[in-house]
Amino acid sequence: MAESSFIRAGYVPLLDSAVLIAAAHMGFAEERGVVLSLQRETSWATIRDRIGVGQFDCAHMLAPMPIAANLGLGPLPVPMLAPMVLALGGNGVTVSSAVAAKMQAAGPEDFDTAPGSAGRAFAAAVRQRAEKGEPPLKLAVVHRHSSHNYDLRYWLAASGVVPERDVEITVVPPPLMPDALAGGGIDGFCAGEPWGTIAVARGAGRIVTSRAEIWRRGPEKVLGVTKTMARDHPDALEGLILALCEAARWCADPANFETLARLLAAPDRLDVDARTLLPGLTGRLETAPGRQREIPDFMVFFGDGAARPDSDHGRWLYQQMTRWGDAPLSEEGARIAGETFSPALFDAATGAADGGASGESPGERPSGLFDTAP
Amino acid sequence: MTQPLNILLVDDNGLRASIIEEGLRDAGHANVSIVTTVAGLVKRIEALSPDVIVVDLENPNRDQLEDFFQVSRTVKRPMAMFVDRSDTAEIEAAIEAGVSAYVVDGLKKERIKPILEMAISRFNAVSRLARELADAKSELAERKSVDRAKGILMKAKKIDEDTAYKLLRRAAMNENRRIGEVAASLVSAYNLLGDA
Numbered sequence: 001m002a003e004s005s006f007i008r009a010g011y012v013p014l015l016d017s018a019v020l021i022a023a024a025h026m027g028f029a030e031e032r033g034v035v036l037s038l039q040r041e042t043s044w045a046t047i048r049d050r051i052g053v054g055q056f057d058c059a060h061m062l063a064p065m066p067i068a069a070n071l072g073l074g075p076l077p078v079p080m081l082a083p084m085v086l087a088l089g090g091n092g093v094t095v096s097s098a099v100a101a102k103m104q105a106a107g108p109e110d111f112d113t114a115p116g117s118a119g120r121a122f123a124a125a126v127r128q129r130a131e132k133g134e135p136p137l138k139l140a141v142v143h144r145h146s147s148h149n150y151d152l153r154y155w156l157a158a159s160g161v162v163p164e165r166d167v168e169i170t171v172v173p174p175p176l177m178p179d180a181l182a183g184g185g186i187d188g189f190c191a192g193e194p195w196g197t198i199a200v201a202r203g204a205g206r207i208v209t210s211r212a213e214i215w216r217r218g219p220e221k222v223l224g225v226t227k228t229m230a231r232d233h234p235d236a237l238e239g240l241i242l243a244l245c246e247a248a249r250w251c252a253d254p255a256n257f258e259t260l261a262r263l264l265a266a267p268d269r270l271d272v273d274a275r276t277l278l279p280g281l282t283g284r285l286e287t288a289p290g291r292q293r294e295i296p297d298f299m300v301f302f303g304d305g306a307a308r309p310d311s312d313h314g315r316w317l318y319q320q321m322t323r324w325g326d327a328p329l330s331e332e333g334a335r336i337a338g339e340t341f342s343p344a345l346f347d348a349a350t351g352a353a354d355g356g357a358s359g360e361s362p363g364e365r366p367s368g369l370f371d372t373a374p
Numbered sequence: 375m376t377q378p379l380n381i382l383l384v385d386d387n388g389l390r391a392s393i394i395e396e397g398l399r400d401a402g403h404a405n406v407s408i409v410t411t412v413a414g415l416v417k418r419i420e421a422l423s424p425d426v427i428v429v430d431l432e433n434p435n436r437d438q439l440e441d442f443f444q445v446s447r448t449v450k451r452p453m454a455m456f457v458d459r460s461d462t463a464e465i466e467a468a469i470e471a472g473v474s475a476y477v478v479d480g481l482k483k484e485r486i487k488p489i490l491e492m493a494i495s496r497f498n499a500v501s502r503l504a505r506e507l508a509d510a511k512s513e514l515a516e517r518k519s520v521d522r523a524k525g526i527l528m529k530a531k532k533i534d535e536d537t538a539y540k541l542l543r544r545a546a547m548n549e550n551r552r553i554g555e556v557a558a559s560l561v562s563a564y565n566l567l568g569d570a
Contacts, residue, residue, distance in 0.1 A: 042433070076465070172438060
């Protein structure tokens with residue numbers, strides 16, 4: 001092996017930064033000759049800025065972020081690639097106890113067992129407020145260019161709620177979500193774990209549906225890499241992808257969940273109680289005090305091609321961006337989004353066989369959406 | 375004479391914000407406001423209608439602020455990050471220093487540049503002071519560990535202080551670590567053995 005490569009990466013302290021943290025601290029990077037230097041950041045804006053000026057080679061990113069950068073949206077856009085998916089799913093929709101009670105009243109009793117019935121119950125709560133002339137419910141997401149935002153809107157729209165008209169959607173940093181919900185500043189939020197679990201534990205609300213149910217196995221976080229890094233240091237990037245795959249396999253093994261939770265919970269990483277991380281890892285969530293739900297594929301790090309980017313997913317995310325007015329719709333945009341999520345580098349690094357040609361039409365519906373008949 | 379600029383500093387480090395405010399006032403900017411807490415930030419921005427907002431880069435509310443600048447109907451004027459995208463050296467210097475700035479579209483860059491430069495230099499000065507303080511503290515802590523480690527070695531090996539120090543230094547050189555680190559490990563190992 002040639003001399004080791006030094007790679008600077010930024011991350012936001014969330015459960016789905018697990019693969020990067022495990023790679024850096026459990027020896028996976030080292031084994032591949034990569035010195036992975038991680039830096040914790042408090043906002044996606046700062047991740048984008050440090051990537052933009054070249055202080056980071058790569059970063060933990062919301063899946064739509066590299067697409068937004070390649071479309072030239074927002075400040076400091078630089079050409080990027082998403083050569084690996086770091087996590088699928090992992091988010092929940094949590095509403096305040098007051099909204100949950102309204103949804104419960106609208107029924108049925110077990111409305112939260114499927115996104116369809118949860119959506120109908122939520123739509124009923126929204127209609128009741130409108131009839132009484134009360135202001136629309138305020139929902140928070142972590143960032144505009146996030147799967148939280150797009151999945152929440154998809155679920156609302158499919159349930160008969162017009163996001164731009166019937167509710168207000170705002171941005172709140174994930175660690176502040178439970179307090180904002182408890183204090184009445186917001187009526188609900190869509191954020192990654194452990195923030196839903198923490199909100200329920202504090203008695204502030206109830207998890208009524210999840211990302212894994214709205215779009216099963218949809219990409220949540222990706223490794224965002226600058227095209228400059230991919231061009232100038234292909235060997236280092238290949239080593240990093242292999243190290244991250246091994247770390248992802250380790251993170252996905254239930255035998256390692258306890259160790260992983262302790263590793264992530266440290267004060268200089270997520271700085272939370274390790275016990276709050278286990279529900280997200282196991283997919284057994286306490287969705288309301290005393291109510292346990294087991295959600296299949298709640299959060300996926302590895303297995304069945306989870307880590308391999310998919311151009312169809314890139315185009316689908318782009319279509320969601322255009323649907324909600326974040327980007328103009330064009331064939332060029334769809335092409336850019338598909339290329340951003342190209343699996344070519346992943347396949348070259350892992351030696352995977354070509355996964356076959358993927359669809360070319362912009363925004364072809366991926367599998368796993370809740371309102372698609374199986 | 376052009377209209378005076380409304381400048382808002384968003385920084386949870388109140389001391390740093392005051393230092394920048396002082397600099398801006400000395401440079402002739404009279405309308406400078408400071409927000410240190412996030413609570414009610416959006417309302418303050420609506421009320422102040424600032425031309426320039428300087429935000430510390432580590433502020434966890436930047437995503438919220440950027441979204442607010444983009445979509446809020448209550449912001450009458452669009453705000454963009456930095457003013458001159460072509461000035462990459464300046465943007466790099468700002469991010470290196472930990473400064474981000476949002477500016478009302480259409481403002482002349484000659485008016486913004488001195489404000490940004492002032493914020494960058496004062497942010498750097500504050501970090502330098504913080505670093506010097508941290509260095510001084512860790513140096514003091516290291517000196518304490520070295521003294522303690524010397525004492526342990528003198529007692530355990532029945533040697534004098536100078537010989538004990540040389541032992542520590544040799545171990546540090548062999549292990550390619552700082553003498554303070556070797557001393558600290560020795561002290562913690564000694565404590566662990568229960569003969570503290």
